[in-house]
Amino acid sequence: MTDDLIIRYLHFVSIFILVAAVLGQHLILRGTITRALVGKAQRLDIAYAISVVVVLGTGLLQWLVVGKPADFYSSNPVFHTKLTLFLVIGLVSVYPSVYLGKNRKGEPEELVTIPRGIVWSVRVELLIIFLMPLLATLMARGIGIPLLKE
Ligand code: HEM
Numbered sequence: 001m002t003d004d005l006i007i008r009y010l011h012f013v014s015i016f017i018l019v020a021a022v023l024g025q026h027l028i029l030r031g032t033i034t035r036a037l038v039g040k041a042q043r044l045d046i047a048y049a050i051s052v053v054v055v056l057g058t059g060l061l062q063w064l065v066v067g068k069p070a071d072f073y074s075s076n077p078v079f080h081t082k083l084t085l086f087l088v089i090g091l092v093s094v095y096p097s098v099y100l101g102k103n104r105k106g107e108p109e110e111l112v113t114i115p116r117g118i119v120w121s122v123r124v125e126l127l128i129i130f131l132m133p134l135l136a137t138l139m140a141r142g143i144g145i146p147l148l149k150e
Contacts (some may be wrong), residue, residue: 014054078144
């Protein structure tokens with residue numbers, strides 16, 4: 001029971017950090033900015049990467065170890081949609097992560113023009129992240145399971 005509570009708590013806290021990191025990148029990465037700001041966005045990317053690992057780990061534990069039986073989720077297409085969207089977020093974030101890693105070093109005052117593709121990748125990540133709690137709430141209540149059983 002206590003394990004369950006701690007894991008749920010960590011799932012939420014890591015989601016908050018994930019949202020804060022991507023929102024921070026969304027606010028920084030636009031137009032032409034200094035190299036110092038690119039470095040700041042890259043540090044947010046590290047927070048993002050750590051939070052992704054914790055969200056995934058605590059999600060897997062809730063699916064397979066604590067709480068309801070694994071089949072409660074495995075048999076629900078809403079859960080599969082949630083997992084797929086999480087994978088999509090991960091894939092979309094590869095481009096900004098690689099870009100930030102390559103462009104973080106240099107003169108702090110130097111100006112860097114952020115490619116439109118980076119701006120849009122971060123927007124898409126945010127949009128998908130905001131859909132996830134809806135899917136989570138539905139699946140937690142078993143909404144979607146009859147779709148497979150009918
Ligand atoms: C950005 C990513 C994610 C967000 C925003 C998110 C959001 C949430 C939220 C809001 C809940 C609580 C639902 C409720 O009690 O009504 C939850 C629970 C849960 N999440 Fe996630 N989640 C994410 C990623 C994942 C991943 C990757 C997995 C699986 C590997 C996962 C598996 C679960 C499970 C099994 C529960 C328990 C549901 C229940 O109480 O029955 N989540 N998630």
